[in-house]
Amino acid sequence: MFERIDFTNCAIRAPINEHCNEINGKVVELLPGDSKTYLSVNRLIAEEEREALNFPLEFLDRLDLSGSPPHKLTFKEGVIVMLLRNLNVSIGLLNGARFIVRKLHENCLDLHVISGDKAGERILLPRIDLSPADSSLPFSFERRQFPICIAFCMTINRAQGQTLKRVGIYLPQPVFAMVNYMLHSYELHHTKC
Template identity: 40%
Template structure:
């Protein structure tokens, strides 16, 4: 995911520091990654811009020796045949070994997944009897739903939370501009309509018992991006939660209200 300019800058810096004209100042550099996953993210760019930012488009690429890892250690440690099957199916898609339909879309195998007719049926399949089972943290920790678009995430979150007992509590973001002279150009209604990537929605609705996920590193490695928690208590400016995953599973923590200002707005 690193931009090629980052490595090119590192190359020049190491040459200067070590006073050596060899590549990276004669230092052996080990890189890890997979081009079948996420390429460098370039805001408001085209496909060509992303390819151009990739390491393969750099003059450094001709000096890279590729070493491949063949064993999926996560699957091997699980010792689950179904996980091995899914891993192989995903690699076949990445390697272009699956059939392409006339429409140009990938045609998945019939046994690739289970097709559900509606969102309600999906919720019942993943979270059966959630109104009673949500108090079982182990049961909650092994369940999650993914969606391609944020709008689908919001709809699913609201539907699942409505199945939990208790009332929804709304946490609204600060809707004033930093520069008071710009208030006329950015009315409150406009600020409330913004849904910025990597940030919670303007009106964040939560319930006791709702699973949540952190979007920022607050106190690594204890509280970092991706840590899953379940809400234990809701207060005006603080949320008390219980960690669901990792070595600190079961530990109670407090999340205060934190001002976050996007760098590109």
């Protein structure tokens, strides 16, 4: 039986996105309710039509770039999500802001703000066009998707600056020296709001 847990002030930290995606997927499966999957719309930005033929849309769909939402997002009501971009600083839509999904609509998400100055407020978040800034790619493309990711688990780097009461660490292999771990733990307990 599912026991209701308050996830608003806790998270898991893992070294890489692959680990976070795996953990987030498992947590979402455990939550009650029906899930809804949102697929992105990707568009290659090519100077020549021939160039677009080299990179089919299926290839773009498989790209999972750091700081960009994936092609496929699966949510349930009650899922914790985090904003991946600054959208509107004046209303608290900042990179790293955390939310609870209240309602799943076709083209927007009804979110409850759980971090920052706007905690407790409600926002409607639409899909937006995002251009991943990965300079290692030999092309540019645009992805229309919600600019968020599931945030029960975050990478160690992404979680810096988050104010949380409890943090779990998932380290399937060594990733940093004990000194760095102690520094992260110290910051967690001595962060002032």
